[in-house]
Amino acid sequence: MQVTVGAQALHLEVDAAIVDLDGTMVDTIGDFAEAIARMLADLQLPALDAALIEHMVGKGTEHLLRSVLAHVLAQAGHPQAARPEAVARLLPTALARYEQHYLAINGQHSALYAGVLEGLQALRAGGLRLACVTNKPLAFTRPLLAAKGLQGLFEQVFGGDSFATKKPDPLPLLKTCEALGTTPARTLMLGDSSNDAQAARAAGCPVVLVTYGYNHGQSVEAVGADALIDSIAQLRVV
Numbered sequence: 001m002q003v004t005v006g007a008q009a010l011h012l013e014v015d016a017a018i019v020d021l022d023g024t025m026v027d028t029i030g031d032f033a034e035a036i037a038r039m040l041a042d043l044q045l046p047a048l049d050a051a052l053i054e055h056m057v058g059k060g061t062e063h064l065l066r067s068v069l070a071h072v073l074a075q076a077g078h079p080q081a082a083r084p085e086a087v088a089r090l091l092p093t094a095l096a097r098y099e100q101h102y103l104a105i106n107g108q109h110s111a112l113y114a115g116v117l118e119g120l121q122a123l124r125a126g127g128l129r130l131a132c133v134t135n136k137p138l139a140f141t142r143p144l145l146a147a148k149g150l151q152g153l154f155e156q157v158f159g160g161d162s163f164a165t166k167k168p169d170p171l172p173l174l175k176t177c178e179a180l181g182t183t184p185a186r187t188l189m190l191g192d193s194s195n196d197a198q199a200a201r202a203a204g205c206p207v208v209l210v211t212y213g214y215n216h217g218q219s220v221e222a223v224g225a226d227a228l229i230d231s232i233a234q235l236r237v238v
């Protein structure tokens with residue numbers, strides 16, 4: 001079917017859409033900040049400026065916690081040469097504490113972006129098939145989708161630990177197309193960051209990015225998506 005993008009001239013011939021989660025459907029920075037704050041307190045490490053978290057989200061939990069620990073140690077004046085070793089030493093406990101805290105607060109400090117529910121429901125009603133592919137661990141993803149009333153929209157849900165690699169590697173998108181029985185060329189990637197765009201390009205999927213997400217704190221203008229939208233409700237099946 002044909003999907004139009006707001007008032008733009010672009011028409012996409014697609015059968016399905018793969019939708020990213022953090023920064024695209026749900027503003028989860030508050031959840032990340034809370035779980036990180038509790039983890040750092042457990043490890044008796046100083047707190048992190050919450051504004052920095054947005055720049056570190058997008059490549060999964062381990063990458064996030066490595067970035068957080070490196071930053072906190074640097075702030076505390078830990079010598080640079082010894083930092084990788086200190087991060088590696090702290091990481092297993094940090095991961096365990098973080099996972100426990102994240103699961104306890106999942107969804108409580110996060111909110112759906114405007115237009116997500118209506119936009120996705122309209123796409124579904126128009127016959128577009130939907131899958132969710134996130135770099136978030138699956139154990140965090142399913143309860144969050146349920147808490148925000150999104151779970152029924154998706155035929156397939158995959159997390160950052162569902163496959164051998166995460167976005168920006170194309171494998172999660174290729175595997176999702178396989179699961180849906182669609183071709184990448186007719187499967188739209190809808191995301192908020194360069195990870196989504198790079199994965200889509202490498203897989204051969206068209207890609208539309210939202211302008212309000214994280215993208216490592218940088219504008220999505222330069223990422224090279226087929227289109228940018230301010231709301232998922234701008235996508236329409238015609």
Ligand SMILES: O=C(O)COP(=O)(O)O
Pocket residue numbers: 020021022023057058059060061064133134135136137167
């Ligand atoms: O948890 C992350 O690192 C980001 O997840 P996303 O792929 O849903 O943006």
Ligand SMILES: [Mg+2]
Pocket residue numbers: 020021022023024058191192193213
């Ligand atoms: Mg995202």
